[in-house]
Amino acid sequence: MREMINMVVILLVLCVASGSLLAAVKNGTNERIENQVLNFVKGPAIRSIMEGAANDPISDRFSLKVGEKDQSFFVGVFDGEATSVAFETVGKGYGGDVGLMVGIDVKNGELLGVGVTTHAETPGMGALAKDDPKFSAQFKGLPLQDKYAVGGGQINAISGATITSNAVCQAASDAVKIFKELKPQLSEKMKATAK
DSSP: OHHHHHHHHHHHHHHHHHHHHHHHHHHHHHHHHHHHHIIIIIHHHHHHHTTTOSSOTTTSEEEEEETTEEEEEEEEEETTEEEEEEEEEEEEOSSSEEEEEEEEETTTTEEEEEEEEEOOOOTTTTTHHHHOHHHHHTTTTOBOOSOOOBBTTTBOOOTTOHHHHHHHHHHHHHHHHHHHHHHHHHHHHHHHHTO
């Protein structure tokens, strides 16, 4: 019985030590991981949407609470003024969530552009939402409205990937709703961030 208690104590000590070590490694690398995600996952979409900005939108960012979580917003400066903001929303695709970076031209009240950041869609079909610039170009310059949809002449779906196309439209629609809800806070933060 004594041997069994010793084994349990040893296992408990090993588990606590291992857990503590893993937690320390995670905390120590959290900032580095976040920077990698910003530069290599979200960064290409942000840079594409904010092409021609006089600042670095990835550096000029701030967070606001959206529901229960903190949301990062990226500010774009054009003609010496903070006129654009980009942030990520999610739509439900065929293979899972489709992350979409949505840029909004606050001054003109229209979409600046969209870019898929993450997805698990079928290669060669649904993945074209990220890889085909013609698909995302359809969103550029659209007025801000509550619902974007495939069909009806508004957005042409990717052939064979209607679910993915709908996911992108849903994510863009959600972004407009978030923008409209937070517009006063966004405008204030954008001016402060871009100075």
